[in-house]
Amino acid sequence: MKKGLLIAGIVVFVLVIVGWYIRTGNKIVRLDEGVAEKWAQVENVYQRRADLIPNLVATVKGYAEHESSTLTDVIEARSKATSVTVDPDKLNSSSLRQFEEAQGNLSSALSRLMVVIERYPDLKANQNFSELQAQLEGTENRIAVERRNFNDAAREYNTYIRQFPASIVASSRGFEKKAYFEAQAGSEKAPEVKF
Amino acid sequence: MKRIFLIITFLVAAISSFASDIFSPPSVPTLVADNAQVFTDNQRMALANKLSALSRETTTQILVYTTTDLQDYTIADFGQRLGEGWGVGQNGFDNGIVIVYKPKTDSTSGEVTIQTGYGIEPLIPDATCMRIIEREMIPNFRQGLVYEGIVDAVDACASLVQGEFSADNYSGTGEDEDVSVGSIIFFIVCFFLGYVLYAAYGQFTVGRRPSFFSYLWFVLSLIGHSSGGGSSGSSRGFGGYGGGHFGGGGASGRW
Numbered sequence: 509m510k511k512g513l514l515i516a517g518i519v520v521f522v523l524v525i526v527g528w529y530i531r532t533g534n535k536i537v538r539l540d541e542g543v544a545e546k547w548a549q550v551e552n553v554y555q556r557r558a559d560l561i562p563n564l565v566a567t568v569k570g571y572a573e574h575e576s577s578t579l580t581d582v583i584e585a586r587s588k589a590t591s592v593t594v595d596p597d598k599l600n601s602s603s604l605r606q607f608e609e610a611q612g613n614l615s616s617a618l619s620r621l622m623v624v625i626e627r628y629p630d631l632k633a634n635q636n637f638s639e640l641q642a643q644l645e646g647t648e649n650r651i652a653v654e655r656r657n658f659n660d661a662a663r664e665y666n667t668y669i670r671q672f673p674a675s676i677v678a679s680s681r682g683f684e685k686k687a688y689f690e691a692q693a694g695s696e697k698a699p700e701v702k703f
Numbered sequence: 704m705k706r707i708f709l710i711i712t713f714l715v716a717a718i719s720s721f722a723s724d725i726f727s728p729p730s731v732p733t734l735v736a737d738n739a740q741v742f743t744d745n746q747r748m749a750l751a752n753k754l755s756a757l758s759r760e761t762t763t764q765i766l767v768y769t770t771t772d773l774q775d776y777t778i779a780d781f782g783q784r785l786g787e788g789w790g791v792g793q794n795g796f797d798n799g800i801v802i803v804y805k806p807k808t809d810s811t812s813g814e815v816t817i818q819t820g821y822g823i824e825p826l827i828p829d830a831t832c833m834r835i836i837e838r839e840m841i842p843n844f845r846q847g848l849v850y851e852g853i854v855d856a857v858d859a860c861a862s863l864v865q866g867e868f869s870a871d872n873y874s875g876t877g878e879d880e881d882v883s884v885g886s887i888i889f890f891i892v893c894f895f896l897g898y899v900l901y902a903a904y905g906q907f908t909v910g911r912r913p914s915f916f917s918y919l920w921f922v923l924s925l926i927g928h929s930s931g932g933g934s935s936g937s938s939r940g941f942g943g944y945g946g947g948h949f950g951g952g953g954a955s956g957r958w
Contacts, residue, residue: 527889639830642954646829649779649951
């Protein structure tokens with residue numbers, strides 16, 4: 509009788525461990541998927557910005573022919589930015605920095621263009637342009653939001669996989685820490701796009 | 704020592720109450736939060752009725768929020784955080800709209816934003832939001848007609864989302880926890896672990912092992928007890944927010 513209980517106890521213990529291992533592993537997978545999903549959203553909104561640029565450049569060109577060098581800068585920065593993509597499974601700090609650098613170059617080329625545009629009141633009065641401006645502004649807000657959401661998801665994932673005892677499961681199944689977007693001065697808040 | 708403990712408790716309470724700030728939903732849900740007091744009582748009530756009716760009939764929720772202090776956020780950012788934090792619109796549809804109004808003062812310009820939930824973005828694109836702001840809102844606001852400007856914008860938004868969402872095709876599915884193999888195993892393990900304890904306890908008190916069926920009966924009665932309490936939602940005019948999400952879409956304007 510006693511022996512039976514002991515065996516039952518051992519079986520239960522092993523089952524508890526196995527059950528816990530599976531549950532913890534599944535939770536990590538779920539968090540990992542969450543990070544990948546948020547990353548997809550980040551790339552989405554940056555792509556959305558890139559998609560607006562050809563239209564913007566075409567509109568500006570009609571009014572500001574003399575600014576071709578600024579426009580060329582924007583076009584080049586755009587093509588560089590769209591060529592850098594990051595596989596969500598390899599979200600380490602170097603790949604993320606590369607991504608940020610390319611997008612940051614596009615941001616600064618765009619803001620130089622916006623400064624130049626100040627000199628063209630006709631362009632600013634153009635209906636098509638003001639719609640593009642609204643879309644670009646909304647897209648900058650979306651970028652800020654999705655970066656924040658991504659950071660939140662990555663932080664939740666990182667905290668979970670580094671805590672004992674989940675860290676055992678994470679390291680045995682090869683889950684690695686994800687990188688964050690760095691909060692540059694003011695980047696936690698959406699930049700103001702002014703024309 | 705006790706005093707230090709009290710001070711620490713007080714500080715922690717003060718900090719946490721500060722942290723659970725304007726972006727966490729109010730205890731009494733409302734669709735008109737007139738913190739800047741720009742509406743008369745009648746206007747506020749009429750607007751609240753209009754927005755509650757819209758929420759009831761179409762599940763689309765529009766939150767009108769006025770404030771004199773944006774707490775150093777840009778107005779668009781403020782609106783997005785508000786919508787996401789309060790959960791305006793339905794989870795799954797993400798059909799919430801937030802209108803934030805900051806009145807003009809002597810030293811600062813007036814500001815307004817329309818923030819659209821993810822589900823509203825295709826129906827009211829940013830450029831349309833901008834047009835609503837420029838045509839319906841700012842001309843009214845310049846003349847001091849705050850209520851008229853807001854109502855016109857609400858009507859414009861409501862007509863654009865007309866017929867898109869309805870209570871009938873709303874399932875309200877959030878993130879269902881799917882029943883995985885792991886949790887089934889976990890349940891079975893708990894069940895048998897419980898039996899071992901139950902049997903040991905029976906042997907200790909009564910002197911003989913209780914049958915498996917008496918254990919089964921015991922577990923079932925426990926489950927019966929715990930699932931007894933139902934939920935009773937209170938409704939005060941407006942049923943509450945639905946947990947909609949916002950991605951920063953929309954437009955802002957100033958005058």
